[in-house]
Amino acid sequence: MKNLVIALLVVAAVAGCSRKSGNPDAPKGLDDACSILDQRRDFLPAFRKTQDRYGVPIAVLMAMIWQESKFKAQARTPNKYTLGVIPIGRQSSAYGYSQALDGTWEEYQDLTGRHRARRDNIFDAAEFMGWYMQQSNRELGLAMNDTRNQYLAYHDGRSGFRRGTYRKKAWLVEIANGLQDRAIMYHLQLEDCGKL
Numbered sequence: 001m002k003n004l005v006i007a008l009l010v011v012a013a014v015a016g017c018s019r020k021s022g023n024p025d026a027p028k029g030l031d032d033a034c035s036i037l038d039q040r041r042d043f044l045p046a047f048r049k050t051q052d053r054y055g056v057p058i059a060v061l062m063a064m065i066w067q068e069s070k071f072k073a074q075a076r077t078p079n080k081y082t083l084g085v086i087p088i089g090r091q092s093s094a095y096g097y098s099q100a101l102d103g104t105w106e107e108y109q110d111l112t113g114r115h116r117a118r119r120d121n122i123f124d125a126a127e128f129m130g131w132y133m134q135q136s137n138r139e140l141g142l143a144m145n146d147t148r149n150q151y152l153a154y155h156d157g158r159s160g161f162r163r164g165t166y167r168k169k170a171w172l173v174e175i176a177n178g179l180q181d182r183a184i185m186y187h188l189q190l191e192d193c194g195k196l
Contacts, residue, residue, distance in 0.1 A: 033195075
């Protein structure tokens, strides 16, 4: 019996390692791209892979992940409450580094065949964001380094972007403008520390 328990524990540990989710905590110093990449050694290979495949600059990808999850693998939207105290679920199904909604993530999995992809895996989340941004490039003509408009299309969806739904959301436009600045800041930092 003891050997069976040990064997089951070993199998569970090996299975867990094969698709391990990322560190649930945010890295320290989120205004320093080089520090983020030093703390999370798997981020740079994931971002380079996405850049090579989809043409998304690393700094743009990092700025968008910063906005969506602050680099937390298991980020979720806040709970909604009834009567101010009784939790009744999350504000949305957004989850992981990319904060992809269930439906959008499932669409990505179906269209790409990546059915084992997970939103709390940095390689999968970065791949998803690159794929989404490439679709925005093809359908809307948004440049891959246009952080502002890529984020607006990411947040409101491509059809929402086409309709200009963001124009009635001053708070969202302000966030998108700030992300453009953050991407520039991250790019200069990554150049300085030789990670580009």
